[in-house]
Amino acid sequence: MSTPKMKLSCPMPKLDYDRISLAHGGGGTLTNNLLAKGVFDLLGNELLDKHHDGAIFDWSGKTAFTTDSFVISPLFFPGGDIGELAVNGTVNDLAMCGAIPKYLSLSFIIEEGLMMDDFWRILISIKSACEAANVKVITGDTKVVENGKGDKIFINTTGIGHVMDGAQIDIDRVSVGDAIIVSDVIASHGIAIMSVREGLEFDSDILSDTRPLHNACNSLIQTFGSSIKLLKDPTRGGLASVLNEIARDSANGILLEETKIPIDNQVKAACEILGLDPLYVANEGIFIAVVEADKAEEVVVHLKSLDPNSKATVIGSVTEKHPRQVVIKSGIGGKRIVNMLVGQQLPRIC
Amino acid sequence: MKFMSEYRDGDLAQKLLSEIQRVVTKPWNIMEVCGGQTHSLVKNGIIDLLPAAVNMIHGPGCPVCVTPIELIDKAIYLAEEKNVILCSFGDMLRVPGSKTSLLDSKAKGADIRILYSPIEAVQIAQANPEQEVVFFAVGFETTAPANAMSVVQAHAQGVKNYSILTSHVLVPPAIEAVMNDEESHIDGFLAAGHVCTIMGISEYQPLVDTYSIPIVVTGFEPIDLLQGILMTVTQLENGTHLLENQYSRVVKAEGNTHAINMIDQVFEVQSRVWRGIGAIPQSGYEVKTSYQDYDANLKFDISIEAAPENEECIAGQVLKGIKKPKDCPQFGKKCKPEFPLGAPMVSSEGACAAYYHFSLASESI
Numbered sequence: 093m094s095t096p097k098m099k100l101s102c103p104m105p106k107l108d109y110d111r112i113s114l115a116h117g118g119g120g121t122l123t124n125n126l127l128a129k130g131v132f133d134l135l136g137n138e139l140l141d142k143h144h145d146g147a148i149f150d151w152s153g154k155t156a157f158t159t160d161s162f163v164i165s166p167l168f169f170p171g172g173d174i175g176e177l178a179v180n181g182t183v184n185d186l187a188m189c190g191a192i193p194k195y196l197s198l199s200f201i202i203e204e205g206l207m208m209d210d211f212w213r214i215l216i217s218i219k220s221a222c223e224a225a226n227v228k229v230i231t232g233d234t235k236v237v238e239n240g241k242g243d244k245i246f247i248n249t250t251g252i253g254h255v256m257d258g259a260q261i262d263i264d265r266v267s268v269g270d271a272i273i274v275s276d277v278i279a280s281h282g283i284a285i286m287s288v289r290e291g292l293e294f295d296s297d298i299l300s301d302t303r304p305l306h307n308a309c310n311s312l313i314q315t316f317g318s319s320i321k322l323l324k325d326p327t328r329g330g331l332a333s334v335l336n337e338i339a340r341d342s343a344n345g346i347l348l349e350e351t352k353i354p355i356d357n358q359v360k361a362a363c364e365i366l367g368l369d370p371l372y373v374a375n376e377g378i379f380i381a382v383v384e385a386d387k388a389e390e391v392v393v394h395l396k397s398l399d400p401n402s403k404a405t406v407i408g409s410v411t412e413k414h415p416r417q418v419v420i421k422s423g424i425g426g427k428r429i430v431n432m433l434v435g436q437q438l439p440r441i442c
Numbered sequence: 443m444k445f446m447s448e449y450r451d452g453d454l455a456q457k458l459l460s461e462i463q464r465v466v467t468k469p470w471n472i473m474e475v476c477g478g479q480t481h482s483l484v485k486n487g488i489i490d491l492l493p494a495a496v497n498m499i500h501g502p503g504c505p506v507c508v509t510p511i512e513l514i515d516k517a518i519y520l521a522e523e524k525n526v527i528l529c530s531f532g533d534m535l536r537v538p539g540s541k542t543s544l545l546d547s548k549a550k551g552a553d554i555r556i557l558y559s560p561i562e563a564v565q566i567a568q569a570n571p572e573q574e575v576v577f578f579a580v581g582f583e584t585t586a587p588a589n590a591m592s593v594v595q596a597h598a599q600g601v602k603n604y605s606i607l608t609s610h611v612l613v614p615p616a617i618e619a620v621m622n623d624e625e626s627h628i629d630g631f632l633a634a635g636h637v638c639t640i641m642g643i644s645e646y647q648p649l650v651d652t653y654s655i656p657i658v659v660t661g662f663e664p665i666d667l668l669q670g671i672l673m674t675v676t677q678l679e680n681g682t683h684l685l686e687n688q689y690s691r692v693v694k695a696e697g698n699t700h701a702i703n704m705i706d707q708v709f710e711v712q713s714r715v716w717r718g719i720g721a722i723p724q725s726g727y728e729v730k731t732s733y734q735d736y737d738a739n740l741k742f743d744i745s746i747e748a749a750p751e752n753e754e755c756i757a758g759q760v761l762k763g764i765k766k767p768k769d770c771p772q773f774g775k776k777c778k779p780e781f782p783l784g785a786p787m788v789s790s791e792g793a794c795a796a797y798y799h800f801s802l803a804s805e806s807i
Binding site: 292364367424425427428429 | 452486
């Protein structure tokens, strides 16, 4: 499932200044220089190269369309950066719709003073991620705001893709007895970010799991067709919040087995120390599949054949009992409700 | 995982549950003092697995919950001062003051920083010499050593723009207050393991002797709690009242002497008001006069009117173990984590939060 990350080492072009200034977003010469030598040279393709106000292209068939904004801090973190995340996040949203991602838009809101080196690193990372996911950036925008009015850089990407023949992703198809599968270990992204947050740094080998998921999802649909009823990527709010959405929107209950949920030992230990519940910690490279029960084991085997390191497994099922609620069976046999995350997870006192 | 999975072992848990079932012959009320224990009991579904005769009563050991409303208002007042950076443990942010919470102030632009350690607050003070940095020093005996150390460090390094707003409370006087309350009927206690890690266990012997009750110092993992409950029930059934230590892998009889010395250097024991409970004599720490330059209460002229509690909140009775969260007519209705009437609904150690987040299950599963 995980695609080896491409390593690009394009030399940085001479871009006039060490830092992004307000003039780089002013629409004049500096903007044009930045776009021409930076964005267009790096990400160029037949649609982008036209420099039209928007991309003009033929399109037909069943379509998935999504947008996402990326405001992560820090910009560079163990296992990834904001550029890669901005591509993978939108690619994955399309993949969860049963679509093959095709085109992206790319918008930057940059805070005055961002180091040009950092901007270049982010662009390179976007290029690599686009190539890995086989998508093209075909339109975009760059704005610069005054120092103090942003947080270095915000990125928005919008994506469009063709929904695969045979894909029947629909919350209304989720029914009692369906199996719930998670594609890999949970909580790695959120803990990788926490490990480098200012004031909270701790040493670990934990890497963000950010990666494109379209290959795995597309392959599942190609192989199992309508037996794949729902795909969701548990980003913000973690596994718990996404499963609560499924329970709420399908009006069914969900029963999980705590001991079945895969988690890396280091991530688990970090969660214990920080007082965080891994069920609520963000992920960027895993998905949940709701599948027909009799296909569940085959789906797990298939996911492991795509990525031998995958810890894909069935973690629970859709139930008639406790509609609209997610219940988890603890390791010692007790049961408890898993609610949607309220607000932000905050560090505990002792 | 080493030292974790062993204490969450399903087979061992079943054996302990069977043993509790075998030993118990009549109903007992056992109070787990610490909110961390309450959460573990509810989160692991232990309450529903215990025999009906073993009634777990949730104690006042949630420092966030018992921090007086005036002090929260003071923290909010300071946070909204222009030249103040207010640092706090994350738990305090959602706790309602009389009108708003620190989270509301943060949203309005107050410089409030969530930290894991007060030592970081001293570093922030050094990095921002033009501003006053206040650490909201809340907690039981567990957080007191680090808070004291921050003051000692600031003093040693000549950091003058650092101070702490203290609301430190102590476990033994709280147990005494619970036992003296006519409405409470507690037969035995699970004492808070982490507090005893710092303070040792000797200060619980007078309570055992005075009230003729068993007290078992207990840890936080499911196996710890089940073993602590078994030890308490066994004593009750045998008619003994002893001080026992279930958590001996962590708690030494003498506690952590370095930490105790650090506390003694900076703090002295004084009376304190507990939110929802009232004043308890000799139940908390205040900054000693020798370190008064670091006491935010003295450093700033904070004029806050005493504010009444929300009348619909029964937090006081919940904290004393007289009522359970679901006895409150507003539980899960007017009072939810998003719109709390009282602190126990938002603290990570609050009993109401434990029931809200984990245990509506017993009604529907």
